[in-house]
Amino acid sequence: MRQLSRPARRGFLIAHLVVSVGWLGLTLCLLALAVTGATTGSPAAAEAAYRSMKVFGDWLLPPLALLTLVTGLVCSLGTPWGLARHRWVYAKFWLTLAAATASVLALRPTIDGAASAAAGGREVPEPVDLIVPPSVALALYVFLTAISVLKPWGLTRRGRRERERARASRTAKSTRGAGRASVRLGGWRPRRPTSARSPCAASAPKTSRPASTSRTTAAGAARSTSGGCC
Numbered sequence: 001m002r003q004l005s006r007p008a009r010r011g012f013l014i015a016h017l018v019v020s021v022g023w024l025g026l027t028l029c030l031l032a033l034a035v036t037g038a039t040t041g042s043p044a045a046a047e048a049a050y051r052s053m054k055v056f057g058d059w060l061l062p063p064l065a066l067l068t069l070v071t072g073l074v075c076s077l078g079t080p081w082g083l084a085r086h087r088w089v090y091a092k093f094w095l096t097l098a099a100a101t102a103s104v105l106a107l108r109p110t111i112d113g114a115a116s117a118a119a120g121g122r123e124v125p126e127p128v129d130l131i132v133p134p135s136v137a138l139a140l141y142v143f144l145t146a147i148s149v150l151k152p153w154g155l156t157r158r159g160r161r162e163r164e165r166a167r168a169s170r171t172a173k174s175t176r177g178a179g180r181a182s183v184r185l186g187g188w189r190p191r192r193p194t195s196a197r198s199p200c201a202a203s204a205p206k207t208s209r210p211a212s213t214s215r216t217t218a219a220g221a222a223r224s225t226s227g228g229c230c
């Protein structure tokens with residue numbers, strides 16, 4: 001996939017934050033309603049809680065889960081983060097895929113069953129089945145939010161291979177360039193201008209910058225070896 005322009009990347013990141021944190025909030029609402037349905041003494045309140053769960057499950061759960069996946073994929077494939085280059089991104093992808101599948105294929109039918117039992121004046125057989133999944137999902141989304149911010153665990157094996165390849169090709173290019181310049185200038189080599197070195201290289205946190213595989217300029221090389229630049 002082509003790398004996104006800066007404004008497009010920001011736009012997709014904002015969209016990704018809105019939908020993924022929206023999914024987390026929705027899960028919190030489902031949990032609150034499931035606990036209300038299970039613990040209230042009033043059949044009318046229980047029916048209202050399960051009916052509300054059905055509305056959320058039908059109208060909000062599938063689009064939010066899907067949009068989280070899609071925007072996450074764009075933020076990964078359209079940026080130097082890549083999908084299988086950093087462990088935190090790869091883990092997020094598989095965990096989100098599992099959570100989205102379980103929400104749509106397992107949680108929604110359970111909610112439907114509870115809503116129709118409550119609407120028909122019957123007891124919901126296992127109210128706990130509506131409490132456990134949102135609790136597990138909530139813990140998972142909090143974990144996913146934390147790893148998104150902390151970006152731990154470094155590169156995957158594939159990410160390391162790509163970085164080595166990029167380094168090797170950069171070294172080959174700069175050696176060829178230096179050789180040609182040296183021949184032209186009779187052995188004298190100009191110093192690299194200070195502006196080509198990253199001004200914020202020393203302070204840039206390494207873990208929160210994506211590994212780049214396509215930097216070819218001197219400034220780009222300085223940025224990528226030092227962990228990124230503002």
Ligand code: HEM
Pocket residue numbers: 009013016017020021023024068069071072073075076079081089092093096097141144145148149
């Ligand atoms: C419930 C699921 C998810 C949650 C709660 C979540 C949350 C977040 C948050 C809070 C950030 C912002 C981090 C920051 O900028 O400091 C973020 C960024 C990101 N997420 Fe997710 N995410 C989820 C799913 C996914 C998936 C499925 C993918 C990949 C397929 C993904 C890939 C990314 C990438 C690559 C970024 C960094 C984008 C950039 O800086 O340009 N996320 N996510």
